[in-house]
Amino acid sequence: MLQMADVRKRYALPTEKEILAGLDEGATLPAEFYYAPEVYALEQEKIFAKSWQYACHESAVAKPGDYAVTKAGSTPIIVTHGKDGELRGFVNVCRHRLHSIAEENGSKPLLQCPYHGWTYGLDGKLKTAPRSQREANFDCATISLEPVAVERWDQWVFVNPDPAAPPLATVTADMRGFTDDINAELREYEFQVRYEYDMTCNWKVWAENAVECYHCPTLHQSSFGKTYHTNPDDYAVRSGDNTIWHDGPIKWLPGNVDPAGLRGFRFAFTFPSSFFALDDYVGFIGSVQPVGPEKCWAFVDMYAKPGADPVVVKEWLEMWDQTLIEDKRATDIQQIGYRSGRIPTGRLMLDSESPLQAFMKTTLSALSL
Ligand code: FES
Ligand SMILES: [Fe+2]
Structure with a gap:
């Protein structure tokens, strides 16, 4: 059976200890993790065959x-x-x-x-x-x-x-205090539409995009970044071994509605690939599924709060599709970078991107077991 040690040898990768030390310093996983077919095979066996x-x-x-x-x-x-x-x-x-x-x-x-x-x-x-x-x-x-x-x-x-x-x-115990609340609200929301996206990138590139909002003010300046406050003093992120939580206030609403008093955006992710979220108007649940070493597919089932202002709901549903199309474009382009063979690891901005460090450590430890 294929083991991490075989993959390390095949690609001349650092030891797991060295990779972990790199992660502690803010490095990403080695670029090979994002395209090597052997890593993909190992992930199927050690992550997707054993995860919720x-x-x-x-x-x-x-x-x-x-x-x-x-x-x-x-x-x-x-x-x-x-x-x-x-x-x-x-x-x-x-x-x-x-x-x-x-x-x-x-x-x-x-x-x-x-x-x-x-x-x-x-x-x-x-x-x-x-x-x-x-x-x-x-x-x-x-x-x-x-x-x-x-x-x-x-x-x-x-x-x-x-x-x-x-x-x-048990695996998600550290987040249940937050998710009990949002699921109770989201239970009342009504299904609207399924969005689906085919990516030409490794599933981790897409998942890592989903668990950080450092890119929100730039990549999503006319979508998510326009809708929510995404600067680090307003937008909170926290992570456990298998869970990631985000919350941020609404910044702007169509029709000059005042966002004061609204609960804002809340997002829950569970390793390796599932997530759900809501704000005061719409909510969603989705998942990213690996399709090949450099291909993945994501679906996002959109819900809307009954009785919510239909103008905002319509705008928000479109905003989410736009946000996810922007994410797809970025992650497809990142894949070319990972593939280039010239950059051994990326460098995280840990104040904003700490959930990625947690995600990468959980990935590494699952693959090493
Ligand atoms: S009856 Fe199912 S494969 Fe033949
Ligand atoms: Fe994004």
Whole structure:
């Protein structure tokens, strides 16, 4: 099995201790981490196969028989709502010859693989397989979909491909005090639209952009940076091992509305790839998914507060799309820089970019385990 030591040798990288010392001083991870196929393979195995990732809103699996499909890294996953009321998750791969069980969300009492018709219960157990009575030694009762871990985080359903993973509630305990509040508010917001973005950059380049706001006054001067106060005395960031939190006040509203008294923007990120946020008008949940060493895809499901000024809501939804398009442009261009082979590491501005240091340390330690 591939290990970090093999990757270090292949790319003549510093030792993990040296990389960690560099991170402490404000260096970024080595540039190779952002394009080497071996690092990507290691990340799939050591990060995405073992981490909690956003799957769907609870409404997608609200009643018995409902199921939702998602991916956690390269693992296809199906979440089911059983007759007993339990949410369960399985690798969305048939035990016959590995077709998916479902390609889209739906609602059925049984899950039938569309390829040859093997039929599973919502508990993952194989019930019937066509022509099984003609087989010697074939016992449906011994076959089941491969389980994964599922947990609710308020209205959000998260999955972890590792059924023995530590609970999401434990991993994100240091942020629950903040997220309890925003999720209670966001629960009332109504779904509007899904934004999707295809990037030609490593997933970490995009995630790192999402967890710092040092770029907000420049890159987003006519979008996020116009809407919110983003200078360091107003805009707060904090991070734990697996969590990052941002909050900042609203600076400007269309129609000369006074932002005084509004709660402002609040943002929660959980390692490696999921995030949700809201302000007084709109909210969202999203995730970035690795697609290849230098490709990723992100979706952001936008919600709006019922009864909020429709002029602001419309403007805010457009502002977020513009912000995320600006992010995509920047991260695609950064990838060329990482790829250049001329710059071994970047240099963080730790007062503003401390969440990146935390993100990079968590990445390094996951890969080194
Ligand atoms: S692959 Fe599912 S029934 Fe054949
Ligand atoms: Fe941004």
